């Protein structure tokens with residue numbers, strides 16, 4: 070029986086391979102290629118089916134025999150891996166349009182999903198071919214269907230890594246400020262303690278979560294300041310259960326103590342990290358936890374509160390600059406993720422520009438948004454321009470390793486070998 074299966078399987082496999090070889094190829098000819106790590110002048114990329122077949126100088130590419138090849142000339146452009154947004158909320162829209170509380174409490178889920186389909190298309194057209202979407206913020210499991218609609222080709226959008234509802238400690242999250250006599254719907258799932266947390270993590274996984282998001286702290290202190298939420302034991306339970314299913318845990322953590330607990334519990338990425346200290350960043354480095362700094366969200370919120378760019382920076386912003394620099398000095402792995410949704414979808418490049426403004430080189434920022442994000446999010450099939458990986462590719466006019474804002478001048482987006490624009 071096993072032998073028959075093997076034989077059949079082998080035949081099928083060979084049939085697939087010969088079918089692949091007959092597939093037409095596309096040759097992309099930009100001025101240069103940023104492969105996720107470094108820049109190569111004069112490189113070209115051959116795509117076959119949904120994958121990258123070969124990369125390098127034209128003279129080094131294998132010769133094709135009897136296979137039609139479409140050539141796409143992309144003069145003056147840099148070709149890069151499709152960008153990976155590390156922190157999005159496709160089911161949110163900017164808070165200066167509608168405050169977060171009202172999006173959660175007053176907007177129909179059908180409205181939110183309708184909007185999200187537009188957000189997905191804008192994201193893809195901006196060159197972000199993958200998003201790690203970190204919580205539906207009250208829209209239940211609607212990211213599951215959104216991801217399916219994209220994967221089934223019903224709507225255009227990026228590949229999605231989803232967190233579904235995310236986990237919060239009871240009483241810690243929002244919306245807040247209502248009569249204690251009524252139960253107000255919350256922006257994530259409340260669960261506490263050993264058994265209930267195990268059940269909640271498993272339920273979210275069963276419903277479709279690719280990653281578990283947890284709020285390690287939130288603004289629930291006496292003065293409405295951010296304070297830790299879950300105990301370290303609770304966080305460890307969440308990580309243990311998620312990990313045994315092969316999934317990582319990502320922690321919203323902006324206080325030093327929330328960060329410390331998240332790191333020691335084994336969370337893979339920490340989001341925000343605003344009040345990190347040199348000691349905390351050294352601990353992150355030691356444990357290999359990555360920081361997703363969400364600079365653009367802080368910048369957007371400061372402006373929604375009345376700060377005008379060009380006038381002296383509010384305390385929060387100058388503090389963020391300082392802690393981000395400390396993270397860089399400590400050698401912490403930096404992901405690229407802006408918390409987009411707080412600001413406009415499609416404007417994801419804002420985070421990359423701010424990472425440069427706050428002290429990174431453009432090349433390091435591009436590495437974060439491609440190879441590093443892919444490595445940290447366990448996406449081995451993308452994030453680099455390399456033979457065998459998915460042909461998720463973009464071309465931008467100019468050289469973003471010299472001027473990061475050229476990343477906005479998108480001339481081509483290809484997802485899985487299909488040209489989007």
Ligand SMILES: [Zn+2]
Pocket residue numbers: 156157158203408
């Ligand atoms: Zn977020």
